[in-house]
Amino acid sequence: MMNTLTDRTPVTRRRTPLNRSQIVGFWGAWAGWTLDGMDSFIYALVLTPALTELLPRSGFAATPANVGLAGSILFALFLVGWGLSFIWGPLADRFGRTKVLAGTIFTFAIFTGLAATSTNVWELGIYRFIAGVGIGGEWALAGTYVAEAWPEDRRKMGAGYLQTGYYAGFFLAAALNYTIGVHYGWRAMFLTGAVPVVVAILILLRVKEPEKWQKAEANAVRTRPLREILGPTYRRRTWVACILLTIAIIGLWAGAVYEPSAVIQLATRAGLAKGDSIRMASLATGLLSIGTILGCLALPPIAERIGRKKTLAIYFAGMAVSILGSFGWAFYLPNGLAPFIAWLFVLGFFGGNFALFSLWLPEQFETRVRATAFAFCTSFGRFVGAGVNFLLGAAVLHMHTLGVPVALTALAFVIGLFVIPFAPETKGEVLPQ
Template sequence: MNTLTDRRAVARQRTPLNRSQIAGFWGAWAGWTLDGMDSFIYALVLTPALTELLPRSGFAATPSNVGLAGSILFALFLVGWGLSFIWGPLADRFGRTKVLAATIFTFAIFTGLAATSTNVWQLGVYRFIAGVGIGGEWALAGTYVAEAWPEDRRKMGAGYLQTGYYAGFFLAAALNYTIGVHFGWRAMFLTGAVPVVVAILILLRVKEPEKWQKADAKTVRVKPLREIMGPAYRRRTWVACILLTIAIIGLWAGAVYEPSAVIQLATRAGMSKGDSMRMASLATGLLSIGTILGCLALPPMAERIGRKMTLAVYFAGMAVAIAASFGWAFYLPNGLAPFIAWLFVLGFFGGNFALFSLWLPEQFETRVRATAFAFCTSFGRFVGAGVNFLLGAAVLHMQTLGVPVALTALAFVLGLFVIPFAPETKGETLPQ
């Protein structure tokens, strides 16, 4: 009884958040939400956009060409994500909030411009530059929340923050269910320009974290990228890169190909084109709800059993869910319902990204934290771009979507052998 009372007392005594910390969190969360929305818009409008643009670019809009062009354009988008590591050193030098606003402004403007595309080349350029902006938002939002929130709140703050990206998936699905179905793919891209407002609010209302201000005042200028590759950080940098690469492969294999898989299964079940698109939107919403729950469940688990064991549980869950959904349910005669059921499980364990928002800031000091976060996430995106291209080629060669995506489950099995080499930071405070 006393133990329960003590726990409640500790919960009541948590450090209160000030106005700037609250505004900063909601600004970062909203940016991350709209980032997720912008990212997933492409997956939802891929088929209608390329069906219109390929003939204007001199190519027939066959299912094979749509699949191949979609994979190439998405690979370009991921390369843009990879180049987003440039934002990390800028944030370590000039501040978290200014550069965070710049990333949001970049991806919002160029997502909106994608609505004006008249051929696939223009769409590719706009998505590439949007990717540069989108890729930087996570590193800077995660760094900001870790540094701005009190020590007794920042771990749960990482879980709250990560829900934003998948709330963005849900928002994109809702927009596609309403705007996309009735007004088409160009209207969907135009909605992606809305985050400009969030960027302006962040610039006007959010202060820099005190940790960064103190570190900036006393830090002798170093080259942060060189430092995270030096003896002190080299091992944890590369281990984090590998683990994030695995997580990114799983995210994009499952999430990006999920709408196409649902549309195929719904069509096979006799649904009309419009009903199939709506079913894909509903399935995406369910996937998003599962992931949000996974993000919220993760921080308490990480505090109880440690960072490494928590990631192992989530990676094992991803391996099973990807194999069961794309490798088994996708090929059932009436596979739509079991496939969608497994999507919820896939979504829950896809919440493993919340661990990186919590764990990466704990592994690096303030003067190099944003650079390390941005580099590790960007490395994974470069590899993810290559894997996505190979997946597209495999789908084209095998004439099926399920097996190539199901094989990405092997990456998570590999990850289970890499996790022991990462540092365990449970119980440690954020390094200054």
């Protein structure tokens, strides 16, 4: 029997090349998601200085307890705005992904910039609420766009690449706080959040609608997408996705949002000056962001190898352990600053679980309802997250400590491990049309 050279040559699979519109569209969505993450985290970084200035102007003493309570209320209000962002989903299913994506970016950019003009906590609360509505819609529409616009053999990694943007935004916010925030104050930080307006304009001018949406729109019989995802066909997967996203969001806001305050407390306890403590919080945030970016990039190959459900279980278990290790253990050590920051990297890595939802949610719904489903599931989690965040603030005030209340959120991820089996496994399936 003859063995030819062809017999011995391994077959290499070439990935489908991306066209110009797909490349520009991805970078537009990624930049929007990056600036979205930056905007979200700006408030966490400037929380204490902003409220210290605005509370006395609003008739309240700027005590640590009042700053903590007001901060939790404003976080909750911001999350309610995130929750109301489900309005963008039906609009995107009806009018297109790119136009509505640009609208979400424009909304959060304008009202983040306006937050710099706040003269009291009420104005700051209104601006953050409306900015939250815009920020909340960006993820659903960016994730939907990349899933539909990229070729089938690339869209899974596209989800991981896209999700890195949000945490690159954390890193960018930390860098801005390390430079602009320290020297020019919290108002200058909010002004930097107005930059995404440029991205919104570019998306409107340069990015085409995905062909999948165009075909679905051309053949569509008008339905009510919200009613459909809550109907018999999709009801179970919709509510399971809502629960899992709720758990992920609780972990994000418990770990990432309270991290700067925890680092500042630990740095102050270690004898660092105020300015040095703020810089330390910025550096810790950068480390957290690097860990999360790596977690996002590692997730798609794992999900392709062992499946979506097992991958999420690994990441949820990692979140539970790292939240307990950082806020439940390291935070209370006599010299806990270094161990706490080390745990933040682990917390960041498993915080990359959000990349799975960018990959997994589009696989569970057809094109005509995909954006609505994505927006509804994320919005539901934000509403519940707003309530949990308010309870966390009350617990911090009552217990006079930050660590234990945040550490208790690890229980949510344990519950999530029992919910994951009820979700559909879509490994190896193509995106439904």
